[in-house]
Amino acid sequence: MDYRDLSFVQYKILSGFIRSPGLSYSHAQPENIDRDLYKYHLKFLVEKGILSKSGSVYRLTDAGKKLVQYLDVHGDTHPTFKISVLCYVLRNHSELLMQKRLRQPFFGDIDVISGKIQPGETPENAAVRKLAEESGLSASFSFLGVIRKVRRWPKTEIFEDTLYHICLAENPAGNLVTVNDFGENxxxxxxxxxxxxxxxxxxxxxSLRLLELISAPPKETFYIHEDITLSRI
Incomplete structure (x- = not known):
């Protein structure tokens, strides 16, 4: 179960267990939560294996401990970074594989293939996977550095905050898929x-600085931070 599938009341119940190894029925009830509502959601958390009951004491299960790492002690969730990879793929050191984006947001933008890094996956392996998924090509990647992109829209509101891992490959194998659901390659x-x-x-x-870095890769990994306000999305 994903923490984002939980309700507000369930967040509040679980927040009490962050600060305690075990709670009785009465001590686990959050303030300002109706008794019947509390009873219903407590039962749900037990049935889903998030809480366990031993005698008169409720405790977080291992699955519950995994979920509460995304909550603070008040039962509130907070957005976290997105972790992604940018796949720079060169051919004969003179051409760059690019993709015209055919999905929102930023529909129509032309850039390199990118995608989320899955839990437990290295940036290099994520680049291999995304390249195969979106272009049909295969290649070995090396990790060069990271760029954090904070994008605001409208005005100062954060629209995106992503850590992009820059990975580079040269002369991939296979036949390029020119059009698919991801875009035009x-x-x-x-x-x-x-x-x-x-x-x-x-x-x-x-955007230009990254082109320079992949054309002449530095010996040490780099980190770039940018914070921009978008004019449109």
């Missing part, structure tokens, strides 16, 4: 890339 000459990406909704000077 194409090889683009490196000298054409700056003009092609300049119209992106997410374009910043760091």
């Amino acid at each position: 194409m090889w683009v000459s490196l000298n054409r890339v700056p003009d092609l990406i300049s119209g992106n909704m997410t374009y910043t000077p760091n």
